[in-house]
Amino acid sequence: MIAIIDYKAGNLTSVKLAFEALGANTSITSDPDVIRRAERVVFPGVGAAAAAMQNLIELGLIPIIKQTILNQIPFLGICLGTQIILDHSEEDGGVHTLGLIPGNVIRFQPQNPRDKVPHMGWNRIQKTQDHPLLANIPDQSEFYFVHSYYPTPHSRGNSFAETSYAGATFSAALGHNNIFATQFHPEKSGRIGLQLLENFLQWNPQGSS
Amino acid sequence: MLTRRIIPCLDIHNRKVTKGVKFQNNIELGDPVEMAARYYEDGCDELVFYDITASAERRPIDIDMVREVAHAVRIPFAVGGGIAGLPDMERVLLAGAEKISVNSLAVKNPQIINEGSRAFGAQCIVLGMDPLAVPDDPRFPSGYEITVRGFREHTGMDAIEWARKAVDLGVGEIVVNSVDADGTRAGFSIPLTRLIADAVPVPVVASGGAGNSQHLVDVFEQAHADAAIIAGMIHTGDYTVSGIKQELVQAGIPIRQHW
Numbered sequence: 001m002i003a004i005i006d007y008k009a010g011n012l013t014s015v016k017l018a019f020e021a022l023g024a025n026t027s028i029t030s031d032p033d034v035i036r037r038a039e040r041v042v043f044p045g046v047g048a049a050a051a052a053m054q055n056l057i058e059l060g061l062i063p064i065i066k067q068t069i070l071n072q073i074p075f076l077g078i079c080l081g082t083q084i085i086l087d088h089s090e091e092d093g094g095v096h097t098l099g100l101i102p103g104n105v106i107r108f109q110p111q112n113p114r115d116k117v118p119h120m121g122w123n124r125i126q127k128t129q130d131h132p133l134l135a136n137i138p139d140q141s142e143f144y145f146v147h148s149y150y151p152t153p154h155s156r157g158n159s160f161a162e163t164s165y166a167g168a169t170f171s172a173a174l175g176h177n178n179i180f181a182t183q184f185h186p187e188k189s190g191r192i193g194l195q196l197l198e199n200f201l202q203w204n205p206q207g208s209s
Numbered sequence: 210m211l212t213r214r215i216i217p218c219l220d221i222h223n224r225k226v227t228k229g230v231k232f233q234n235n236i237e238l239g240d241p242v243e244m245a246a247r248y249y250e251d252g253c254d255e256l257v258f259y260d261i262t263a264s265a266e267r268r269p270i271d272i273d274m275v276r277e278v279a280h281a282v283r284i285p286f287a288v289g290g291g292i293a294g295l296p297d298m299e300r301v302l303l304a305g306a307e308k309i310s311v312n313s314l315a316v317k318n319p320q321i322i323n324e325g326s327r328a329f330g331a332q333c334i335v336l337g338m339d340p341l342a343v344p345d346d347p348r349f350p351s352g353y354e355i356t357v358r359g360f361r362e363h364t365g366m367d368a369i370e371w372a373r374k375a376v377d378l379g380v381g382e383i384v385v386n387s388v389d390a391d392g393t394r395a396g397f398s399i400p401l402t403r404l405i406a407d408a409v410p411v412p413v414v415a416s417g418g419a420g421n422s423q424h425l426v427d428v429f430e431q432a433h434a435d436a437a438i439i440a441g442m443i444h445t446g447d448y449t450v451s452g453i454k455q456e457l458v459q460a461g462i463p464i465r466q467h468w
Contacts, residue, residue, distance in 0.1 A: 013303055047330050116411055119211065120382070122214065
């Protein structure tokens with residue numbers, strides 16, 4: 001079973017439908033016991049970082065997320081879920097986040113007024129390292145993005161693909177051990193996005209690195 | 210580089226896709242879920258569904274159809290028409306839509322933009338607007354007046370003023386549907402689209418008038434549109450989404466090419 005963590009940060013229907021299209025058994029849940037029993041964990045989210053952290057605290061989910069990471073359970077972050085995996089976000093005047101991968105989240109500062117924020121739509125990724133979750137995905141493939149802030153991991157070793165927008169080149173896919181996390185939405189990115197989710201279903205992080 | 214989005218628009222009447230000129234003489238074109246799946250397979254970047262009669266007949270939105278579309282496609286789609294308030298917005302989003310388009314409702318009650326944006330995020334809330342050219346009328350400094358309810362009612366609101374107000378209220382995107390160009394297949398209104406695109410900090414989707422690939426090139430290059438809606442030109446089979454995209458790539462427009 002795949003646990004899709006529900007921490008009141010946005011609509012999870014399309015995440016669930018995308019995994020169902022691949023034949024996976026999913027549960028949208030905020031129950032620590034269900035998450036503890038899951039074979040794989042998805043940590044999605046849209047919205048604001050401060051409210052999301054507050055919800056995680058109130059729901060008592062932070063210890064179980066950290067335990068999932070320690071237990072080498074395959075863990076997929078998406079969008080806001082990816083941002084709060086890092087140490088700190090500039091959003092809402094500054095928020096300390098989960099610190100599972102070293103790095104910060106900062107806002108787009110477009111110099112050209114034609115570069116609108118949020119960054120919304122299909123943009124290309126350039127692979128910077130191989131990763132099992134990027135298998136069978138051509139370089140320069142387009143994925144669907146919706147975000148105003150972007151992740152900046154401290155180590156290039158944690159970045160697997162980059163995207164450019166509004167004068168910034170940022171990490172669109174991050175990873176560390178059993179964590180893989182995308183700023184884009186694979187669940188809304190057509191067949192290429194499904195390929196990434198299928199790769200996640202097949203992923204055995206202990207065996208691959 | 211962020212690509213320009215091509216968005217097929219499906220106007221729904223009694224669960225059939227219809228196409229008319231200026232909301233009149235509607236003819237049935239097919240099943241919305243089948244057509245959505247076909248355009249998805251052919252590489253469209255997003256979809257929009259308008260329940261064109263919901264507003265006039267005060268019927269609620271067809272939530273089963275939204276659910277079926279969500280099962281059939283893996284790209285974002287917006288739903289408009291028949292949204293009466295926050296509970297409807299929530300139902301549509303939970304059924305799998307990415308965005309909600311408000312038009313008449315927002316004119317009547319602008320605070321709904323603010324409420325929806327706070328509840329679900331600005332990226333979910335799209336303002337649809339139907340501006341009509343009214344040149345040389347001092348009441349409308351932009352030269353365009355907002356109309357509602359299928360162009361049947363005038364609002365006395367200036368198009369730029371309304372666009373800016375909607376952004377202040379928290380709208381995440383604006384679809385600018387030219388009343389004058391709608392259904393003509395003679396090209397988008399370049400002046401109107403550019404006027405709004407240059408006036409607001411959110412993405413602008415051009416709508417109304419797409420008849421060939423060059424019209425899309427023009428609206429992206431000259432009017433600064435972030436996305437463009439197409440309807441009749443593909444519904445009739447004269448063009449395909451993939452064919453249009455190929456022509457746009459050849460014209461140097463950044464377009465999503467892997468699907």
